[in-house]
Amino acid sequence: MTERLNAFAVTLAQLNPTMGDIEGNAAKARAARVQAAADGADLVLFPELFIAGYPPEDLVQKPSFQAACRAAIEALARETADGGPAMLIGTPWVEEGRLYNACALLDGGRIAGLRFKCNLPNYGVFDEKRLFSRGPAAGPVTVRGVRVGVPICEDIWLEESEDYENVVETLAETGAEIILVPNGSPYARDKADVRLSVAVARVTESGLPLVYLNQVCGQDELVFDGASFALNGDLSLAAQLPAFAESITTLHFTRSGDDWRCTGPIAAQPEADYADYAACVLGLRDYVAKNGFPGVLLGISGGIDSALCAAIAVDALGSDQVHGVMLPYRYTAASSIADAGELAGHLGIRYEVLPIAEAVTGFETILSGVFKNLPPDVTQENLQARTRGTLLMAISNKTGLMVVTTGNKSEMSVGYATLYGDMNGGFNPIKDIYKTQVFRLASLRNSWKPEGALGPAGEVIPPDIITRPPTAELRENQTDQDSLPAYDALDAILERLIEREEPLDIIIAAGFDRETVTRIDHLLNVAEYKRRQAAPGVKVTARNFGRDRRYPITNRFRDKGEQLAAPDETLVSRGSKASIDAFEG
Ligand SMILES: Nc1ncnc2c1ncn2[C@@H]1O[C@H](COP(=O)(O)OP(=O)(O)OC[C@H]2O[C@@H]([n+]3cccc(C(=O)O)c3)[C@H](O)[C@@H]2O)[C@@H](O)[C@H]1O
Ligand SMILES: Nc1ncnc2c1ncn2[C@@H]1O[C@H](COP(=O)(O)OP(=O)(O)OP(=O)(O)O)[C@@H](O)[C@H]1O
Numbered sequence: 001m002t003e004r005l006n007a008f009a010v011t012l013a014q015l016n017p018t019m020g021d022i023e024g025n026a027a028k029a030r031a032a033r034v035q036a037a038a039d040g041a042d043l044v045l046f047p048e049l050f051i052a053g054y055p056p057e058d059l060v061q062k063p064s065f066q067a068a069c070r071a072a073i074e075a076l077a078r079e080t081a082d083g084g085p086a087m088l089i090g091t092p093w094v095e096e097g098r099l100y101n102a103c104a105l106l107d108g109g110r111i112a113g114l115r116f117k118c119n120l121p122n123y124g125v126f127d128e129k130r131l132f133s134r135g136p137a138a139g140p141v142t143v144r145g146v147r148v149g150v151p152i153c154e155d156i157w158l159e160e161s162e163d164y165e166n167v168v169e170t171l172a173e174t175g176a177e178i179i180l181v182p183n184g185s186p187y188a189r190d191k192a193d194v195r196l197s198v199a200v201a202r203v204t205e206s207g208l209p210l211v212y213l214n215q216v217c218g219q220d221e222l223v224f225d226g227a228s229f230a231l232n233g234d235l236s237l238a239a240q241l242p243a244f245a246e247s248i249t250t251l252h253f254t255r256s257g258d259d260w261r262c263t264g265p266i267a268a269q270p271e272a273d274y275a276d277y278a279a280c281v282l283g284l285r286d287y288v289a290k291n292g293f294p295g296v297l298l299g300i301s302g303g304i305d306s307a308l309c310a311a312i313a314v315d316a317l318g319s320d321q322v323h324g325v326m327l328p329y330r331y332t333a334a335s336s337i338a339d340a341g342e343l344a345g346h347l348g349i350r351y352e353v354l355p356i357a358e359a360v361t362g363f364e365t366i367l368s369g370v371f372k373n374l375p376p377d378v379t380q381e382n383l384q385a386r387t388r389g390t391l392l393m394a395i396s397n398k399t400g401l402m403v404v405t406t407g408n409k410s411e412m413s414v415g416y417a418t419l420y421g422d423m424n425g426g427f428n429p430i431k432d433i434y435k436t437q438v439f440r441l442a443s444l445r446n447s448w449k450p451e452g453a454l455g456p457a458g459e460v461i462p463p464d465i466i467t468r469p470p471t472a473e474l475r476e477n478q479t480d481q482d483s484l485p486a487y488d489a490l491d492a493i494l495e496r497l498i499e500r501e502e503p504l505d506i507i508i509a510a511g512f513d514r515e516t517v518t519r520i521d522h523l524l525n526v527a528e529y530k531r532r533q534a535a536p537g538v539k540v541t542a543r544n545f546g547r548d549r550r551y552p553i554t555n556r557f558r559d560k561g562e563q564l565a566a567p568d569e570t571l572v573s574r575g576s577k578a579s580i581d582a583f584e585g
């Protein structure tokens with residue numbers, strides 16, 4: 001009979017893997033295991049699909065990638081023959097021709113256990129049914145005599161689909177003593193509360209302590225915030241790891257009677273706008289670093305969007321990796337040039353002023369014959385934006401710096417940006433931030449510097465940039481409010497249309513002007529083609545453009561803002577229930 005242990009230590013490796021860098025991720029796993037051994041741990045837990053990176057999208061279907069992941073896992077398994085801590089590590093796994101999202105237990109020189117994800121998320125940003133086979137519900141794995149349940153991320157979320165298994169219930173029924181959950185759970189505002197309530201539900205049902213471990217990284221448009229935690233069986237918070245930072249933390253469980261308990265550090269968590277800002281920083285930092293850019297460059301207009309992007313870039317990369325360029329034209333106010341210079345000075349970045357009149361005039365001269373007798377219109381405005389875009393891309397080509405594009409969510413929603421102009425760029429840190437929040441984040445950053453930010457403390461964005469009315473300065477005395485409703489009304493309507501998918505009649509009934517709502521809905525619809533060509537950017541809301549909201553470009557449907565009659569069930573001939581069941585197979 002195995003000896004009944006009264007102490008069990010688990011190291012949580014809240015780490016930042018790089019997609020596809022199997023050797024680099026394995027090296028991180030090794031280093032974490034060295035620290036775990038020094039802490040006297042029995043087991044090290046890694047996030048979901050750690051060896052590969054998460055979400056691997058179609059990369060995980062590549063046979064050579066699957067084979068490389070398997071080889072790395074086997075190498076790590078052999079190393080556990082040294083008698084040090086066991087490892088629970090996420091990996092793709094092929095068995096009998098099927099691909100699984102798996103977690104491998106490596107111990108005693110062997111792959112001592114494998115568990116496959118049962119509940120495959122297939123909504124919002126997730127596509128796992130496209131990629132993986134559903135695993136069977138299974139019992140716990142045994143580590144040093146302790147029975148450990150390993151549900152993988154969505155396996156603890158039961159609300160999303162009727163065909164979900166209650167994996168934790170099965171684990172409890174089959175003797176699990178502690179639940180360890182590897183996650184790849186993307187950040188969205190207030191997501192931490194949702195995760196906690198899911199974990200609380202599973203602990204309430206099972207009575208078992210639960211450790212929730214998340215990765216911390218930016219991966220294209222997703223940010224993973226870490227913020228791992230542990231709950232004891234009585235629902236008390238046993239440990240809370242930091243958000244937006246790596247952490248290797250060992251939790252020491254002790255047994256009293258049949259129950260395991262642990263205590264650990266409790267790190268304070270950023271919330272709301274603080275967390276959104278930190279997500280923008282991490283998303284940009286990892287995109288730039290993991291794609292090998294020496295730094296970034298951006299057009300600094302003296303406006304608030306580029307100012308906020310510049311602050312985020314400096315916080316992410318440091319002032320020596322950020323280059324700002326002011327590209328004035330005849331509509332650029334002297335105060336814009338002064339504000340842009342002041343911003344660059346506060347941030348300590350390399351900064352130039354490159355007037356664009358010569359280039360714009362050159363284009364206009366070339367086109368003068370073609371445009372003869374045609375009145376000036378938005379074409380001339382777009383030429384300015386495109387001249388700026390061309391110059392920024394030229395500097396990017398020459399220096400290797402990536403252009404940061406700066407359109408906020410309000411603009412991306414209504415198509416207020418110029419294709420191949422200010423939409424030029426590789427990545428957009430504020431793509432999912434509405435304009436009203438841009439103002440809030442700019443003010444916030446002047447009074448607070450996030451943990452780990454590389455920029456200066458204090459007032460970095462000149463107050464004039466925050467208080468003056470926003471303008472694209474593409475014609476005389478232009479302000480954004482000439483053609484759009486006030487940003488607080490615009491953003492409220494957009495949030496209802498995009499995040500909540502509310503019908504127009506509901507929005508109008510809530511007190512918004514019919515004509516305005518209809519116009520905003522029209523602009524949102526016709527800008528789909530632009531968004532499809534837009535650079536990726538950090539997701540912070542519950543529904544971003546990109547992975548979350550996938551609309552057809554060619555689309556004639558329009559909500560007319562009228563309440564339609566309720567469905568007429570009397571028209572439907574369904575036949576007998578038995579025939580429906582037979583039809584559904
Ligand atoms: N469905 C579709 N599929 C593919 N392409 C489509 C298309 N519909 C139009 N197009 C093409 O797109 C072109 C129109 O797009 P584009 O050239 O970008 O130009 P457009 O959207 O007409 O103009 C740019 C708008 O953004 C505003 N803007 C620009 C810059 C900065 C800011 C700011 O507030 O920060 C605002 C500006 O005031 C103007 O309202 C058309 O000429 C056509 O070639
Ligand atoms: N004079 C300029 N010099 C440098 N870059 C510019 C200039 N004007 C526009 N840009 C670039 O194009 C982007 C779109 O700017 P625009 O002024 O048209 O609208 P905006 O959305 O109000 O942005 P911002 O608040 O940064 O001014 C800016 O964020 C900036 O990166």
Ligand SMILES: NC(=O)CC[C@H](N)C(=O)O
Pocket residue numbers: 048121152153154155157183184185186
């Ligand atoms: N990787 C996953 O299975 C993540 C899904 C889960 N609902 C989350 O967002 O955290």
